Amino acid sequence: MGLLENFYKNIGIDLGTANTLLYLQDRGIVVQEPTLVAFNNRTGQILAVGEEAKKMLDRTPAHITIVKPLMNGVISDFETTQEIIKHFLHKIKNQSFWSRYRTALVAIPTNLTEVERKSVEDVTVAAGAGKVFLVEEPIATAIGARLPVEEATTNMIINIGGGTTEISIISVGGAVISKSLKVAGQKFNDDIVKFIRDEFKLLIGEPTAEELKINIGSAIGIEEKLEMPVRGRDMATGLPREILVKNTHIRAAIHRSLKSIVDEAKSLIESAPPELVGDMLKRGIYVSGGGSLLRGLDRFIEKEVTVKTMVVDDPLTSVARGLGIILEDMPKYNSILSNQQRPRQVNL
Ligand SMILES: Nc1ncnc2c1ncn2[C@@H]1O[C@H](COP(=O)(O)OP(=O)(O)OP(=O)(O)O)[C@@H](O)[C@H]1O
Ligand SMILES: [Mg+2]
Known part of the structure; x- marks a missing residue:
């Protein structure tokens, strides 16, 4: 194996609305962090990305803005998205030498327009990738799940x-x-915020709703007795109040x-x-x-x-693992990669 082969590595990018994952050839998943950026809105400077930006979510001072650059799987903020990818590529630089000539496989939703596909390619190239292949998410998931x-x-x-x-x-x-x-996940959180507001006349934030969903939520009736106390702001008095939320509440909130x-x-x-x-x-x-x-x-x-x-096994990483399986053996998956070059979406 030549020396250069160690330098030119392929990378897989699962750029999600909630989480971004990077798979580095020969290494596996090297980044798994929330798709978030914290800005100083006085200077426009980036203060933190990913996990660090998430930590700022709860107690954000007035001069910090937290940005989610993707909406429903589509890039809504091109520049911020580019900064995120750049940031993560830089972060893993010590583990390999990222070069402009390396191939990036990027997972995309199936329903992107030509223009949106182009913008994913552009953002990845602008962040430092040489060649870009787009892989539709369900294909990457299926390969990751070894179907x-x-x-x-x-x-x-x-x-x-x-x-x-x-x-x-x-x-x-x-x-x-x-x-x-x-x-999807964010809508469930919104449902829970709304349910707690209507049912208990209490205002809670999205992070609390997400905790409720993960800690005590379910799609069907369960035997386990799950409940969780939460604090929020009473809508009538404006004062903090604590309630005990039960699994049945969360189930009702997200059922629709x-x-x-x-x-x-x-x-x-x-x-x-x-x-x-x-x-x-x-x-x-x-x-x-x-x-x-x-x-x-x-x-x-x-x-x-x-x-x-x-x-599927480990459902948060199946797309990234699928990209990994493809990029470790690109010739084998040649037909899949060339398929992805043109949209195959059938609108029903
Ligand atoms: N244990 C859990 N129970 C229920 N929901 C969960 C759990 N763990 C994570 N989630 C939800 O999963 C969602 C994130 O999933 P994922 O990382 O697959 O999304 P994404 O790929 O970033 O988004 P998209 O595919 O829509 O662009 C979040 O809404 C989060 O609340
Ligand atoms: Mg996803």
């Missing part, structure tokens, strides 16, 4: 992220049909959103070509993304859609 994507099988993947849920039926290396909805996800899954199955559906029903549904960690979500989907449903 047999090269064989003539059909799989349904439901990826529930922070900003979007993407429901896809993929077969032989390309997304055949997919549907994307803006109901969960229902909308399974309804979309059902309608996608109904509109899919019958020859794909038969195989897919046999293989079952795979759920991925951070949202799939919600207790009982697999059983909820299974019951509603009446198809066997499984959560």
